[in-house]
Amino acid sequence: MARLSFRSLLPWLDVMAIAAWGIALLKFWLTGQLFLLIHPNYGWLTVGAAVTLLLVSALKAFFIWKASRRPGRQMPPMQHLSLFPPGWGSLLMLIMAIAGLVFTPQAFASQTALDRGVAEAIPYTRVKPQAFRAASRSEDKNLIDWIRSLQVYPEPDAYAGQKAKIQGFVVYSPKLSEQYFLLTRFAITCCAADAYPVSLPVKLTTGDRKAYAADTWLEVEGQMITETLDGKRQLTLQANSLKPVPQPKNPYDY
Amino acid sequence: MNQLNNAFTLFLSLLVEAIPFLLLGVLFSGLLQFFVDERRLLALLPKNPLLGSLVGSCIGFLFPVCECGNIPVARRLLMQGAPVPVAIGFLLAAPTINPIVFWATWTAFRGQPEIVLYRIGFSLLIATIIGWVFGTQKDVRPLLQPALASVLSYRSQASADYSSGTSPLLQSGTYFLGQSARPLITDPSELQAAMVATATKPTGYRLRLLLDNTIQEMRELGGVLILGSAIAAVIQVFVPRELILGLGQSPVTSILAMMLLAGVVSICSTVDSFFALSFASTFTSGSLVAFLVFGPMIDLKGVGLMLSIFKPRAIFYLFLLAAQLTFLLTLALNLYIS
Known part of the structure; x- marks a missing residue:
């Protein structure tokens, strides 16, 4: 031995x-x-x-x-x-x-989204769309698809009145009034280290955003309108219905 | 608590993405030691300093190693009589100019492919220039550590004897070394080189050497990777965003900050692109390229290893040249291109 x-x-x-x-x-x-x-x-x-x-x-x-x-x-x-x-x-x-x-890894939430500048810049996806196919129905587009559409054709009025149904989590932007929150998702190209938030402002027709706590995952249905927020004309989703959904198994988008 | 959780998630994501590439790098560098015969390769190298340093910079493709693996190889090349520009070019460029690093950088910067091209182009340019500059030093021995220099003296003396004493390198006082066929092997990496180079050993034995080599490198480089990823995660989560943005958006300070970070973090070149990626949204492209070009050439860990080849003075020259060239090139990138 x-x-x-x-x-x-x-x-x-x-x-x-x-x-x-x-x-x-x-x-x-x-x-x-x-x-x-x-x-x-x-x-x-x-x-x-x-x-x-x-x-x-x-x-x-x-x-x-x-x-x-x-x-x-x-x-x-x-x-x-x-x-x-x-x-x-x-x-x-x-x-x-x-x-x-x-340890159980945790999906990034609104604090990280704010840290990474969700409220500051017009969100652009980093991987440029190589081919662009318009979804036949605007309700089928997810959040990233909307952002990519905006990237190709940024005029918000072009989308006015289109129906939308998108999922994401709630982020309170300090720059928006009580009537609005940002529906946000993280997109990654490689790993969580480069996760960056993309978001669309959601306008509530009734009540204020306190009804929806930050980080809650929601499926928001409504139609697109143009609003002037924080001095910029922006594509905004006017909500008709907001439904809480569980956090997806794969919370990031690509 | 939440922030800590985020930092750990980020840390794990860097590791999970980087470990496969690290493993690939380690396996390949081990395998190629078996299949590429350095001595045969040396016979093919050009003698012209500029061409030599360019070729030296490119042979990283044959030895896909990161900066920890390339230093022993560069040392072996020098000992076996490779021209100095070739060895310097190899030393500086091999960690970047190799297929695994290409792939890893491409994976990380899929959204900004130009970063991959700048990384390769600048590394090649800088390594070639520095190799060329060192090529003007006819007798490189004053720059080398005494042990290595004496091996070279012995070699040049032996070859000069052979060609009836016409070599100007004959002016050396260390001929008593010539009494033995070869100075004693006292250095671990040389011992390793000697052991791996013995093609006469049975394959089973050599495969076990490969296994041991893989484990040793994984544990060394894995340790550095863990420290590096931890630093990246902590900076990203705990340093205030205003500070990072303030530093990262200016064309000059962003480059200096990233070069300093590259020098300190010493993360392996096969995985450093993932580290840089975590700064992609806040730092200028030029500074990311500076990190990716400068880090593999000069960093704390590499300097430690380089001391097995060069005297401190030579390392200082290398550092100075590499830092200036990286700074100027990436500054031009920041100011004129992006």
């Missing part, structure tokens, strides 16, 4: 750190939390990486186990230019993987 020392445990720490990240990535995928973190286009990369990491750790575990059964025929440990003291890199990876396993 080999004497247990910190040094002899180091290889196992590596194995555990790498396996833990494999498991953490698989967990994000299996629980659907991956949607909250990255663009679904890259989901396969995550799954591939998870499988590879598990494979690498399994192979390494097998070799360590084999080497421990045949003392005297050990591989010379390969030296490496290293930045951390031995064990630190792995320990850090292991701790973060465990934190990732325990």
Whole structure:
């Protein structure tokens, strides 16, 4: 039986750190939390990486186990230019993987939307529409489709009177009066790090916005009008009906 | 509490997006050590300094490594007698000019493909210029660490003996090294190079070296990636937006801030585009390019590793040249193009 020392445990720490990240990535995928973190286009990369990491750790575990059964025929440990003291890199990876396993990622909400300037700029989507097909019915367009339409043809009057049915969460903009809130969604091109909010102002016909708490997900039906808000003419959705909906499994749009 | 939650989500999203690319980079660099014979490659390199540094900048395509993997390779190239412009060009450009970094940058900046092109173009230009500048130094040994310089002295002496002493490099006082066929291998990375280079070992053994190499790099680079992502997440969530916007919208301060960040964060070039992405909406394009060009060339982690090749003075020259060129090019980008 080999004497247990910190040094002899180091290889196992590596194995555990790498396996833990494999498991953490698989967990994000299996629980659907991956949607909250990255663009679904890259989901396969995550799954591939998870499988590879598990494979690498399994192979390494097998070799360590084999080497421990045949003392005297050990591989010379390969030296490496290293930045951390031995064990630190792995320990850090292991701790973060465990934190990732325990923690449930959270979709960004109105505070982040305000932080990222939802109230300041005319929202533009970053991925420019490559092909533009008008939905045959304006009610079928989602929030992002509306923003893209505006990006191609910005005159709000062009859309006046069109029916709309869109989903998003409520953001109170400090620049709008009590009659309005911003119906908002986050769009991502790569991962949550670049999530940016897009929004349309919603005009309430009765009551004020206090009836709808910030961050509530709503499906708003109504028609498009043009309003002058904060000194700019803007396409605004005049609400006929507002229906609370559960937060979608995949709250971002693309 | 909510902010903390956001920061952790952001942190995880950076890691989840970056880990596959990191793994790919590590696996490829390990694999290519098996398949590319550096010595055969060296025979093909041009001797002209400008051409040499250009070619050196481009051979990153054969060794898709980030800045942690390229320093041992550059060192091996120098030891095996590669011309200095080639080695410097490689050292500076290889972390950026390689397929995995292209792909990762493209993934991150799908919405702004011009950033990918500027990153590649500027890196190639800067690496070539600096390689060329260093090429004017005929005898590079004063710039190298003594251990490496003596290997080169020994090499040049041996080759000079061979060609009946016509080389001007013969002026070296370290001939007692010539008594052994090769100086003792005392350096870990050289040892590693020697071990990997032995093609005579059985494949099984070499595959296990590959496995060990993968694990070692994952743990080193993974550690740096975690620290880098944490910094990015904290800056994004906790630093007031007005401050970041104030810094990030001016053409000059945005570049300086991003270069400083690149130097400090030391995040691996295969994944640094995701880091930069988190600043995409608040910082000028020029400053993002500066981050992506300068970071892979010079950063704290890289300087630590570079000390295994160069004397501090040479690293300072490299730093100065790279920083100035990056600043000027990206400033031009900010002022005249975007």
